[in-house]
Amino acid sequence: MADSALVIGGTRFIGRHVVEELREHDYEVTMLNRGNHENPFAGADDVTHVEGDRTDDTDLRTAKLSAEPDVVIDCIAYYPADVEAAVDVFADVDGYVYISSGDAYGAEEIPKREGETELRPCTAEQATDESHDTYGNRKAEGDRVVFEAAAEGVNAMAVRPCIVYGPHDYTERLDYWIDRVANCDRVVVPGDGQNVWHRAYVEDVASALRVVAERGEPGEAYNVGDRQLVTLEEMVELIADVLDTDCEVVPAGADALASGSLEPDDFVLYRDYPHVLDTCKLAALGWESTPIEEAMHRTAVDHLESDRDGSEHDPGRQAEERVLGVLDTL
Known part of the structure; x- marks a missing residue:
């Protein structure tokens, strides 16, 4: 029986490539999103679409029941509360991977290393702020939620891409x-x-997410960027x-x-x-860049x-x- 994966997101840019990556590695994929964007996988036998809002815990649990996922790739967790809900709902999966960001780092040093370079702080106000100015703070707090969940036995990990580019990049x-x-x-x-x-090719980000889901250590974060x-x-x-x-x-x-x-x-x-991220930790898992x-x-x-x-x-x-x-x- 093929492994099952749930992708939260999955239709636009990084998520779209994640779905492709998982399909190419024989996963049965379920996508959870609101259906606001065209589904590039409509009609695919190995991709199921569950319509729902990732900020609604009931929708998360419905998607879990539908997919029975071995791994979960969370592409659209923009607030710490999103990550808190996800590590609770998916506490028993083999691997939950949160897409963080290189912007989570709060210190300017070359290169930025996981576990060494200081992360940005995040106040209660920043945790719910919708402006781009607090994006890195919110992503850093999501990382800390992942670390705390892993300490309690959840197989949760984070991947930190730098600037992502490649096909279907709606940021232009x-x-x-x-x-x-x-x-x-x-x-x-x-x-x-x-x-x-530092930039990261989107297909490499997708493969990094799969590799970390399969081989990463709970409670760890992994940088990803062009080698x-x-x-x-x-x-x-x-x-x-x-x-x-x-x-x-x-x-x-x-x-x-x-x-x-x-x-x-x-x-x-x-x-x-x-802005340079050290990617050696990810490479040690067998990941390679294009x-x-x-x-x-x-x-x-x-x-x-x-x-x-x-x-x-x-x-x-x-x-x-x-x-x-x-x-x-x-």
Whole structure:
């Protein structure tokens, strides 16, 4: 009999790839979500959809009864209360895996290591706040809920991805850069182009979640990210390579950007201080990452086949042209 998995979420980005990963490893998969998004697995014999709200304990228990899961992958636990409910309902499964975040870390150090790097605090007010400013605090508190549950005998673990990219990415963060490279022969990158913000290919995040569910230690957290890191400039050059196009990367410091009324933070995926996660603990479980050339190729192909352009992150091409004009006079 095939193992059974319950995915809380499962239709949009990370969850969609988790379902695919589990299917490829012969799991019978049940998804629990509200049904607000198109189900890419409608009609699949090995995927069952249970409609429900993950914040409703009754819906969680109904999904558990339907799936009888060996493992549970929790893709949409955004508040500590979500995790508290889940570790109670799924206290007897073989593996409950909570998707945390690299943003749970509260100390800026290179690299950030599980069990060593300090996590963000979380006040009672932050635990229920809906703003993005408290996202990392809420994720860190979810980690602490997992640790406490494991101490009481629950097979609960956490996985901390950094910035996730890949096919079906509705955030469109990388889509902005792919669109720029595809349509412009000169692309402005902020600063000297050497800033590093660790990224994680979505299929690797999905495989990490499965591997941790199967082999992880209860009460542990595992970082996940590309095993090879690239700077922002190298990322743009990699995109150009996989698109087989010529593109000049033009670094622009704060003064040059100011000529276009821009700041470095106006560019998505820019981070002043490097954000790097140590992934050795995950690799020790047998997890491997996709070569970045292959990961970027799959991401770019999906972008070209979609209607995503990352325009919500666009700092404005006219502003960039003013910056390029100033740099050309230097």
